[in-house]
Amino acid sequence: MAVFLSTYVNKIDRKGRVSVPAAFRAALTPVSTKGIVAYRAVKLAAIEGGGLDRAEDLSRRIDRLPELSDERDALSAILGELRPLDFDGEGRIVLPTDLVRHATLSDAAVFVGCGPTFQIWEPERFRRHQEEMRARIRERGLTLPPGETP
Amino acid sequence: MAVFLSTYVNKIDRKGRVSVPAAFRAALTPVSTKGIVAYRAVKLAAIEGGGLDRAEDLSRRIDRLPELSDERDALSAILGELRPLDFDGEGRIVLPTDLVRHATLSDAAVFVGCGPTFQIWEPERFRRHQEEMRARIRERGLTLPPGETP
């Protein structure tokens, strides 16, 4: 699966278009070179995105939850939020207005790599979020899960 | 995994390029000879770096945490900080401006081997830091744990 790293800031033009960073486009798997999927982040004022294959992945994972469970009902609602967004000839996407509102985007968008997914933030909001996360790691002494032990 | 040792001082040219010490490049594992990853050190005014395989490793370990968990949200913010930096034909990298600012670099960079990772410092800052660390060992009477006994 694709791995998104690093952070990029791109402009949103008056038509609502943004270039997806070339590095992110290059990271997409061959099955999803035509575009990405985007949806409102559940707990953050940001847009969450990933390759088109992520839709399938999410669907499969939710399908593992017990049927008729509240948990499943809630999480499967995410699937309805997924927006496939195709690139134009220059590797740009058009951000749907409701996603723009959810992330309070105006004229610039920060693309943040999160491994198998990425996030799209309003610059100032992202700066604050990043500081908060850094502080949380430092103060709570969060540590990484260990690597594989075969 | 790669092992970085010793200390090297290289110049930063007006384009922001620095040669990664040949010894460090040689220490990289075959899977990551194309470049390195760099990120702001969490507790120091320095840049931390390692092989590209380190990024994959981090991503894989964070991906083990359940999605939508607070812990994952915090730790995945680290991935956005990771900058994959490719070598040019001469083994140089270009340091992103925000990393340069974080480490207050200007025209020279000190590469310090720290085993599986390395650090990049502004020369004068590094000198002070080094003295401080030596003093801490002396004053607090810090000791090394013994080696393994198989």
Add this chain to the structure above:
DNA sequence: CCATTTAATCCCATGCTATCCCATACAGTC
């Protein structure tokens, strides 16, 4: 069912920046 307006898509032009490529200096080695 057609006409008119609106919105979305495609296509090309531009400036910038990062990347490539070659050229030089310098040091250690044989």
Add this chain to the structure above:
DNA sequence: GACTGTATGGGATAGCATGGGATTAAATGG
């Protein structure tokens, strides 16, 4: 003292982000 590899500098080039029209598709109203 010639040679190899490393560090460093600078010009040329290609890729990328961005902006603006033109063309097409969709939505709305008659």
